[in-house]
Amino acid sequence: MLLLRPNSAVNVGQLIDALWEEEPPTHAKTVLQGHVSRLRALLAEHGAEAYGVELATQGSAYVLRMPESLVDAHRFEELVGLAGVQRRPADAVRMLREALSYWQGPALTGTVHSRPLEAAAGGLEEMRLASVEALAEAYGQLGEHGRAAAVLRTEAVAHPLRESLAAALMLALARSGRQSDAIDWYHRTRRLLAEELGVDPGETLSEAYATLLRSTAPVPTPRPAADVKAPAPEGLPRAPRGFTGRGAELAALDRAVRAGDGPVCLVTGPAGVGKTAFAVHWAYERRGDFPDGRLFADLRGFSDTAEPETAAVLREFLLALGVLPQRIPETVDARGALFRSLTAGRRLLVVLDNARSSEQVRPLLPGGDHCATLVTSRDRLGGLIASDAARPVPLGHLQPAASAALLTSVLGAERVAAEPAAATRLARLCDGLPLALRVTAARLAERPQWTLDAMVGELADEQGRLALLDVEDRGVSAALRLTVQQLPESAARLFRAVGLHTGSDLDRFAAGALAGTTPGQASADLDRLAAAHLLTEAVPGRWTPHDLVRLYARHLAPQADPEGLPRLLDHYLYTGLAADAAAEPGSQPCYSLPADARRPAATREFEDRTAALDWYAAERTALEGAVAAAAALGMHDRAWRLALVQWPLMLMRIGDGWTPILEAGLASAEAIGDLDAQSRTCALLGWILHEEGRDAEALVHLEKAPGLAARAGDPISEAIAYVNFAAVLDATGEHERAGLLMLHAVDLADRTGHPSTQVLTLQHLAGHCLKAEEYEAALAHTLRAGELVAPDAVVIRASLQITLGEALAGIGRLEEAADQLERAIVAADAAGFSEGSARAAARLQRLSADR
Structure with missing residues (x-):
């Protein structure tokens, strides 16, 4: 503060304001006096007096007396002032370079962030920037535009x-022969102004841009507006660097452009997939096809800032086509008419980037049959396809x-070739998304000591992957955020809810449960998310987000309705019961609903067993996740039920790795002390373990199951537990005990009068009799079970037919046995x-051989 005003008194109040960013301490003056004392001691220690430097007290102020030439800021200002009055540009360059040499970083670095100091630093910085612009101007006067x-x-x-810096740079670039870079800098600055400040370019920048465009061709002699002949403008931003792949898509775009008159081509895809780079690359590759010029406009359809007004875009186009500012009409309709008139009969390419809607695009379409329009959007823009025959x-x-090639373009062939497997893994973790790949490559380029495999390790952590794929305000998260911002509220609500989902894909019923809407509304919202390329309908009726989109949805999940996940769990409970009933008609439900279960707006209906099994298979991952999520929420009464709900599929695919989910379900049943739940889970888990060849573990669970069911007072569960236990004992050689327990199970089932349980126990008893070669008994038990089985229990009926065939074969009735087995094959296949x-x-086959 004293050096900013050498030889001038600075009062104590001013110093206190500068020293403390917040409220000063109670004894601020005492602290200040201590600082002054230490500063005087420092000056004395280094012999400051010999240089004429003295820190003096002047009333309630302090003054630093010294020759002003010792202050670098003073010398800087003096040289800048002298440069301004030089007539020779070479002298101005010399003085300005000397002035700027006094700067070794931002002014007042290391001081506190108080308003007085920041204001002073800002003033000095403004003077420095003005001197840089003056130096560039002097270089330009010398013809040294590259140095400028x-x-x-x-x-x-x-x-x-x-803007003044950007304008000066644009003109210097153009004058040094770098017209394309100059135009690219304009577009970059315009986008930043819109995104950061929400404003359009000011007069200085706009005039510089108009100068650039006019320099590409002579400005025509003014004529009536309808007769104005347009020059060939070059409005494209700089060609993308390191562009790779996309051969098939480039060929598809070529075909679309050649397919008709005045083609409108629509490049669509998710955020970060490289639509702009693709469109601009193609435009540069096909410049020869459009000799009358190329126009470009960023419509900012998916941006933090407002979209440009149609009138402003048309004005920019008309200026580029050589229309003088004073001849541009005032109204949008008139500007559009003039634009179409100027482009009629010409071979012109118009690139409309980042469009949000069809309505935004239509007024900007050129006239005539020889122009082509290339539109990029994160949305499908079906309206543009319908109204203007846009070709997607x-x-x-x-x-x-192509992902590996993109990494190579940034990191070099040697580095990627050294770790090909890691490069492939990086591409997979980046979901094949060019934006994510470029961010990853940039991080690796900044860290030459890192291996690709080390970056794989970092990205493999889902919790931090999105953060690694963001650089400053750009990256995957930022791109997806802008997409979500443009969604209707109902679709945005569903997208946030998708982050709560426990699986990899979902149907409209699960979506409705998550969002708290009907399946019909959820279907409409899912279609909207698919149109915005946030979801893909991988198979009819099931929607899937790509991995990075799923991670972003999870990032938004805390903003979703907290009741969404409990609703989803209850949806699965209700739907699971409906699926069980279709897959195993007449069987005992594997659970009763919790008292507080909320009925969903609609429950899916299943036409037959196949439809139910297909649903189980499709939802397997989601149901496994639902068990874990329910347990994490402390909703153990849901968790154990969801673990059991897939039992028909488990028995169909017995060796498919079901143990973990059943063990999780058992842990939840034990956590709430539900004896019936423990019995049911132990009985099924024991059977699965037996089928996996883990009999010792199986018997531990199976032995407990009957007692738990008895204590719970559920004779059906008890009968099922006994028969499962007995079946495994039979398989492990304890035939006598197994037979006794099976008879007890049949007795229990008969007492319940529950047909499907009776069938189950009789079926196992018949199997036991077959092993013991008691074929007559096996036949009797099987026939009795056949009288009880439900007509639509097709699997059980097929199993009984097999047992019946084996029993008949055992007692010598071979023709009947063969007939039953042939029927069983047909029924089982169906x-x-x-x-x-x-x-x-x-x-x-054995029977035929015996015969």
Whole structure:
């Protein structure tokens, strides 16, 4: 503060304001006096008096007396002032360079962030930037436009919103022969102004841009507006660097452009997939096809800032086509008419980037049959397809080879070739998304000591992956955020709710449960999310987000309705019961609903067993996740039920790794002390473990199950537990005990009068009798079970037919046995019961050999 005002008194109040950013301490003056004392001691220690420097007290103020030439800021200002009055540009360059040499970083670095100091630093910085612009101007007067551009570029990068810097840089670039870079800098600055400040370019920047465009061709002699002949403008931003792949899509775009007159081509795809780079790359590749010029407009349809007004875009186009500012009409309709008139009969390319809607695009379409319009959007823009015959060119995620090529373009072939497996894994973790791949490559480029495999390790952590794929305000999260911002509220609500989902894909019923809407509304919202490329309808009726989109949805999940996940769990409970009833008609429900279960708006209906099993298979991952989520929420009464709900599929695919989910269900049943739940889970888990060949573990659970069911007072569960226990004992050699327990199970089942349980116990008892070669008894038990089985229980009926065939064969009734086994094969195949079909075929083959 004293050096900013050498030889001037600075009062104590001013010093206190500068020293403390917040409220000063109670004894601020005492602290200040201590600082002054230490400063005087420091000056004395280094012999400051010999240089004429003295820190003196002047009333209630302090003054630093010294020759002003010792202050670098003073010398800087003096040289800048002298440079301003020089007539020779070379002298101005010399003085300005000397002035700028006094700067070794931002002014007042290391001081506190108080308003007086920041204001002073800001004033000095403003003077420095003005001197940089003056130096560039002097270089320009000497004809050294390349040096002028080099000086300006450094500062324009550091101060991207300073329009005077950008304008000067654009003109210097153009004068040094870099017209394309100059135009690219204009578009970059315009986008930043819109995104950061929400404003359009000011007069200085706009005039510089108009100068650039006019320099590409002579400005025509003014004529009546309808007769104005347009020059050939070059409005494209700089061609993308490191563009790779997309051969098939580029060819598709070529075909779309050649397919008709005045084509409108629509490049669509998810955020970060590289639509703009693709469109601009194609436009540069096909420049020869459009000799009358190329126009470009960023419509900011998915941006933090407002979209440009149609009138402003048309004005920019008309200026680029050589229309003088004073001849541009006032109204949008008139500007549009003039634009179409100027473009009629010409071969012109118009690139409309980042469009939000069809309505935004239509007024900007050129006239005539020889112009082509290339539109990019994150939305499908079906309205533009319907009204203007737009030809869609969808852009998907990159294939592994193209992803590796993109990494190579940034990191170099040697580094990628050294770790090909890691490069492939990186591409997969980046979901084949060019934006994510470029961010990853940039991070690796900044860290040459990192291996690709080390980055794989970092990205493998889902919790931190999105953060690693963001750089400053750009990256995957930022791109997806802008997409979600443009959604209707109901679709945005559903997208946030998708982050709560426990699986990889979902149907409209699960979506409705998550969002608290009807399946019909959920279906409409899912279609909207698919149109915005946030979800993909991978198979009819099921929607899937890509991995990075799923991670972003999870990031938004805390903003979703907290009741969404409990609603989803109850949806699965209700739907699971409906699926069980269709898959195993007449069987005992594997659970009763909790008292507080909320009925969903609609429950899916299943036409037959196949439909139910298909649902189980499709929802398997989601149901496993639901068990874990319910347990994490402390909703153990839901968790154990959801663990059991897939039992028909478990028995159909017995060796498919069901143990973990059943163990989780048992843990939840034990956590709430539910004896019936423990019994049911132990009985099923024991059977699965037995089928996996883990009999010792199986018997531990199976032995407990009957007692738990008895204590719970559920004779049906007790009968099922006993028969499962007995079946495994039988398989492990304890035949006598097994037979006694099976008879007890049949007795229990008969007492319940529950047909499906009676059938189950009789079926196992018949199997036991077959092993003991008691064929007459096996036949009797099987026939009795056949009288009780439900007509639509196709798998059980097929199993009984196999047992019946085996029993008949055992007592010598071979023709009847063969007939039953042939029927069993047909029935099992129809039910998708491949294990039963194979068993019947094998028994039939042995029977034929015996005959």
